[in-house]
Amino acid sequence: MRVHKLTLAAVAVAASFSLTACQNGEDGAGQSDPSSSSSPSSASSAPAASPSGGSDQGGGKASGATGSGGKGTTAGTGSSGSGKTEKCRTDELTITAVDATIGGDTDGTVAVTLKNRGGRNCSLSAYAGADLKTASGPLSAKRTGEQAGPSVLKAGKSVSFGINYPLNTSGGSGVRITGLVVTPPDETKSVTLAWPGAATLPVTEGGGSPVKVGPIGSAGQGG
Structure with a gap:
């Protein structure tokens, strides 16, 4: 069990x-x-x-x-x-011309002044155009060949260039000058001014212009 x-x-x-x-x-x-x-x-x-x-x-x-x-x-x-700086426009400039001939010089000189009356600075390249109006037709001034680069013309300031021409010492009547046409650099609009220099140019034979224009600044700079 x-x-x-x-x-x-x-x-x-x-x-x-x-x-x-x-x-x-x-x-x-x-x-x-x-x-x-x-x-x-x-x-x-x-x-x-x-x-x-x-x-x-x-x-x-x-x-x-x-x-x-x-x-x-x-x-x-x-x-x-x-x-x-943008170029100076003709409408922004006040252009004047005065006789700047120095006694004793064989050539006459007219100083052309460009004043910036615009509200901005602008630039001017080397040469302006200068043409004499004469009784025998227009006479373009030739560049002197002086080197000058572009410059800035500040608002309210002036710059001048010179125009040289032969004085009429021949005793003859010569060629009568009736006006001056100035064209700012790089512009097409011109300004016609009264001619402030001698009344006549000597009669020249042959081609070529006896009138010469200097670069911007060649006649001094104003304020």
């Missing part, structure tokens, strides 16, 4: 060990399932971030290049407009 009880007890213990082993196996499987399911989840989220970041940044760089190009154009436009 005691032997039978011991056998039943052994069977009960074996059954208990078997049940515990089964439970442990199920718990292990349950713990491994979540880790295996989280691995695919993180892998699937990685590809989604990569494409969106790459394409947005690329578009931002292209936009930045366009912007810097626009700044360059503005600066260029700005640098082509500043740094240069």
